[in-house]
Amino acid sequence: MEKNNEIYHDQEIGRKLKELRTEKKLSMRTVGEKLGINYTYISKIENGYIPSVKLLKDICEIYDIELKDLFGESKPVPKELREVGVEWITFAKEMQEQELTPDKIKEYIDIIKRFKDV
Structure with missing residues (x-):
């Protein structure tokens, strides 16, 4: 994670979020609409900009993962398996x-x- 003018960037989290979005076959526009934000902000996040924890949680909810799944090497556990x-x-x-x-x-x-x- 690099610090640039007080803005934190984490390419790994952005990459994971983009991967999850494409796996779900969702467009940036669709995710932005679900979150009530402009889709260009989704692009910024996927390019490494770190949003608020609240927004990250909301994104994770759309992708059916837990926030912790974005960090480290763990793979997200599908919601169906978590419920089992x-x-x-x-x-x-x-x-x-x-x-x-x-x-x-x-x-x-x-x-x-x-x-x-x-």
Whole structure:
């Protein structure tokens, strides 16, 4: 991050934001409209200008990521996975390690249901 006339620039954050916007297939104009700001400001941000934390949070909300995902080497966790939770993700990994496919698990559930109905 470089300081230039009291304005902070961070090319990495700008690059990540541009990547996220293009992955979501959003134009700068669309993002600007959602935020209530001029789209040229989105361009400035993507070129490294650091906006307020509030605006960064609002941008992250549009891109379905958390603010912390912009910093460091972490990759954003999709919203759907965040909602599932660690316990279910761990369970799915354990089932995969046991070579249990989703279809096989559904089959076992059906068997258990039949036994319960007897």
